[in-house]
Amino acid sequence: MPTYTLFVNQKKQLVEVEADTPLLWVLRETLGLTGTKYGCGQGLCGSCTVLLDGEAVRACTLSVEDAADKQITTIEGITAEKEHPLLQAWLEEEVSQCGYCQPGQILSAAALLNAKPHPTDQEIDDAMSGVLCRCGTYPRIRKAIHRAAQRKGGGR
Amino acid sequence: MKRRMHINRREFLQVLGAGGAGLTLGVFRLAPAQTQEGSGVFKPNEFLSIDPDGTVTIWVARSELGQGARTAVPMMVAEELDADWEKIRIMPALAHPSKYGSMQTGGSTTVRRGWEPLRKAGATAREMLITAAAQTWGVERATCRTENGIVYHIPSGRTLTYGELAGAAAALPVPAEVKLKDAKDYKIIGKQKARLDTPDKLSGKALFGFDFMLPGLAVAAIAHPPVLGGTVKSWDGSATKQLKGVKEIVQVPHGIAVIADSVWAALQGRDQLKVEWHKGENANLDSAAIEQYFLEKSREQGALVRTEGDAAAALSAAAKHITAQYHVPFISHSPMEPMNCVADVQSDRVEIWAPTQNPQWVQRMAAEVTGLALEKVFVNTTLSGGGFGRRLMVDYAEEAVDLSMRLKAPVKVIWSREDDLQHGYFRPGSYHALEGAVDDQHRITAWKHRIVAPSISAQLFPGQERRGNPDLVDGAAQVPYRLGIIAIDYVMANTALPVTWLRSVYNSANAFVNESFLDELAHAAGRDPLALRLELLPAESRLRGALQLAAEKAGWGEALPRGRGRGIACHACFGSYAAHVAEVTVTPEGRLSVNRVVCAIDCGQAVHPEGVRQQMEGAVVFSLSGAMREAITLQNGSVVQQNFDTYDLLRIHETPAIEVYIVDSTLAPGGVGEPGVPPVAPALCNAICAATGIRVRRLPLSANDLAWS
Ligand code: FES
Ligand code: FES
Numbered sequence: 104m105p106t107y108t109l110f111v112n113q114k115k116q117l118v119e120v121e122a123d124t125p126l127l128w129v130l131r132e133t134l135g136l137t138g139t140k141y142g143c144g145q146g147l148c149g150s151c152t153v154l155l156d157g158e159a160v161r162a163c164t165l166s167v168e169d170a171a172d173k174q175i176t177t178i179e180g181i182t183a184e185k186e187h188p189l190l191q192a193w194l195e196e197e198v199s200q201c202g203y204c205q206p207g208q209i210l211s212a213a214a215l216l217n218a219k220p221h222p223t224d225q226e227i228d229d230a231m232s233g234v235l236c237r238c239g240t241y242p243r244i245r246k247a248i249h250r251a252a253q254r255k256g257g258g259r
Numbered sequence: 260m261k262r263r264m265h266i267n268r269r270e271f272l273q274v275l276g277a278g279g280a281g282l283t284l285g286v287f288r289l290a291p292a293q294t295q296e297g298s299g300v301f302k303p304n305e306f307l308s309i310d311p312d313g314t315v316t317i318w319v320a321r322s323e324l325g326q327g328a329r330t331a332v333p334m335m336v337a338e339e340l341d342a343d344w345e346k347i348r349i350m351p352a353l354a355h356p357s358k359y360g361s362m363q364t365g366g367s368t369t370v371r372r373g374w375e376p377l378r379k380a381g382a383t384a385r386e387m388l389i390t391a392a393a394q395t396w397g398v399e400r401a402t403c404r405t406e407n408g409i410v411y412h413i414p415s416g417r418t419l420t421y422g423e424l425a426g427a428a429a430a431l432p433v434p435a436e437v438k439l440k441d442a443k444d445y446k447i448i449g450k451q452k453a454r455l456d457t458p459d460k461l462s463g464k465a466l467f468g469f470d471f472m473l474p475g476l477a478v479a480a481i482a483h484p485p486v487l488g489g490t491v492k493s494w495d496g497s498a499t500k501q502l503k504g505v506k507e508i509v510q511v512p513h514g515i516a517v518i519a520d521s522v523w524a525a526l527q528g529r530d531q532l533k534v535e536w537h538k539g540e541n542a543n544l545d546s547a548a549i550e551q552y553f554l555e556k557s558r559e560q561g562a563l564v565r566t567e568g569d570a571a572a573a574l575s576a577a578a579k580h581i582t583a584q585y586h587v588p589f590i591s592h593s594p595m596e597p598m599n600c601v602a603d604v605q606s607d608r609v610e611i612w613a614p615t616q617n618p619q620w621v622q623r624m625a626a627e628v629t630g631l632a633l634e635k636v637f638v639n640t641t642l643s644g645g646g647f648g649r650r651l652m653v654d655y656a657e658e659a660v661d662l663s664m665r666l667k668a669p670v671k672v673i674w675s676r677e678d679d680l681q682h683g684y685f686r687p688g689s690y691h692a693l694e695g696a697v698d699d700q701h702r703i704t705a706w707k708h709r710i711v712a713p714s715i716s717a718q719l720f721p722g723q724e725r726r727g728n729p730d731l732v733d734g735a736a737q738v739p740y741r742l743g744i745i746a747i748d749y750v751m752a753n754t755a756l757p758v759t760w761l762r763s764v765y766n767s768a769n770a771f772v773n774e775s776f777l778d779e780l781a782h783a784a785g786r787d788p789l790a791l792r793l794e795l796l797p798a799e800s801r802l803r804g805a806l807q808l809a810a811e812k813a814g815w816g817e818a819l820p821r822g823r824g825r826g827i828a829c830h831a832c833f834g835s836y837a838a839h840v841a842e843v844t845v846t847p848e849g850r851l852s853v854n855r856v857v858c859a860i861d862c863g864q865a866v867h868p869e870g871v872r873q874q875m876e877g878a879v880v881f882s883l884s885g886a887m888r889e890a891i892t893l894q895n896g897s898v899v900q901q902n903f904d905t906y907d908l909l910r911i912h913e914t915p916a917i918e919v920y921i922v923d924s925t926l927a928p929g930g931v932g933e934p935g936v937p938p939v940a941p942a943l944c945n946a947i948c949a950a951t952g953i954r955v956r957r958l959p960l961s962a963n964d965l966a967w968s
Binding site: 104121124125128131132135136137138139140141142143144145147148150177178179182190193194197199200201202203204205206209227228229231232233234235236237238239240241242243244245 | 325326327453454456457458460461462463465467469470472521522523526593594595596597642643644645646647676869873876877878879881902903904908909910911912914916917
């Protein structure tokens, strides 16, 4: 089996898996990073969203081969940053219900704020429409993104 | 293949059966629990304990599905305990047949059924802590007070913390009677508290069932029959066996299980399986046939559930006789976390980790499947990534127990999204025929409603039909208005499509129909829909307050241009009273945007108001999604929808502004998880009618042409 070098949350990791293994399962099952969630496996729900070189990607449809040698950020990486503005905003707006979709929401929001430090409602809707939340936390997600943007002018 | 149910219907009735009407309060014993002698831990009952370091542990016997059980439950205990909120730690309770009462998380019962026993549990502990302090100091109990985890001796100002008193309190007898606080003295109930489950959920540390691991745990994906009720004819696993990570292929009662060392390998292995299926008797069943069946059933003699006056006479004498037929589809719960369960069956014990709403049923099921005694079955309830009623069923847990028994090893059964949609139990579809009479004084003089729908209870527990009215009339029989002449009947129409309880159960369909048809009658009578409702509701109805609050906040009555409209609807269920106003825009081409939904709820005392707001917002999104485009359909005996491309849920860009207002109340709490659901679809459709003149009588909305000119 081939070996790949992954940079996950700024840590270098060597993994030995088949080339077409989706990054989602490498993160969850090979590296034990279960914060990234499975929701559909087809790129339709956004639960598995991570950052690849700062951009939001669906880890369930991205092969490990295509993720190799790039910077990957998961929810565990966001959390490692003390008082990350997104996490603070998410807490203050009391966004989470079941919480299952929230890692994907937060990573999508991080990519948005990387690209647009002060997004409009329209830009939030455009960037976040790929991530489903069955609990219906969308109105609070909007508020929390605005709050995070105000706090720091960016998601990094 | 028929599934065994491992439970009888009566066990469900207390919580779920009657849509919130006439339920009895579960009997909870507050017997002293076992504690280690001399450990210094004070555990006066099954719900809480206090450690010498002051940590208060609260056992939560209801599942955390996102609805906030693991915050609202400790709030009720901590209030009466006068605990220091910072010292609260929660523990999910292991399944037990009786010591916590019912552990089912369904019927919006967590708070309303916990209200008495949980507050009593806290108050009992507090009484004993005061006694312990008074004895330590040699003073009268009446000279002591408690606050924030500390007992104060008022005259001397001396203090002892709950932790310091734990050992002494543990030696005291448990008082039989305790006095509960007045609502005006609440410091925690009704106040803002951060949810206790949130930090771990934001950090990715929270473990859902899907995340749960044991060393060397095998993972199984099961190929289920694509046709409802199908069975395995033959299978070929040679390609699967070639795959790295695949360990074994096993035929199980409901299909073929691929056992692997990872989820990915199991899913891939299942893709490579070749299975021939016996299609069975449903091979030709499709949605059109079910709709036809409902129509035919509607022509049968209905069984009367409510009759007041002579409807036939009133209808034939009416100035206006209105008739309408409504169609409601089957829909899926689709929680974001698909079904999964870990089971470890050993010769003398079973341990299970499941995201379940029904740990006691899981326990009973496992005892029956393995032949072990109930007390040998340990069921751990993990966090659930949503539930909405789907996890009241134990089908996926049974697969795990059965498979672990066969493999003689622990195993985790995982369902893919496709499994979840294709092999779910659904909200029943239904057909409704209505008639109404309006006289020349603009009054409603008669109301007739025939409901044709499958009965969840009859399909799940055949032969154990409940006496009196079946479940399928819940929310229809209780039409709250003084309509003069009423005739409500039903025809039960069970089908092969599996059904179960979905957030608000029959109330979602029946309130859609009731509140839409009332709107039709208001239009026919030339009356304002709000004014008519207020006129028809009895003076004491708590729906009035909710309606007035929602209407006021929404600016009811302010003029809107054509193509924009407001709709109102209300409904009472699970002990609470909700009213919503929806505001929409529909372009002449028929493009709908929902601009705003204003919700008001009278849920009695709101224990965790922010949690109530979350639940109402969630209910709006959940039901808009259902009303706008969700439908499970059948073709050749198979569910057509496979994943979120064919069963899309509401997304952020379609979500309106949502405002929630809570009616001030100190009455005993009602439910909150479900009551926000039923009024959404009718408020939405009434708004569409106000905007366009088009009356929607068939859900989902995507099946309707909303173009107007
Ligand atoms: S799991 Fe990747 S998009 Fe749904
Ligand atoms: S919080 Fe439950 S799915 Fe989003």
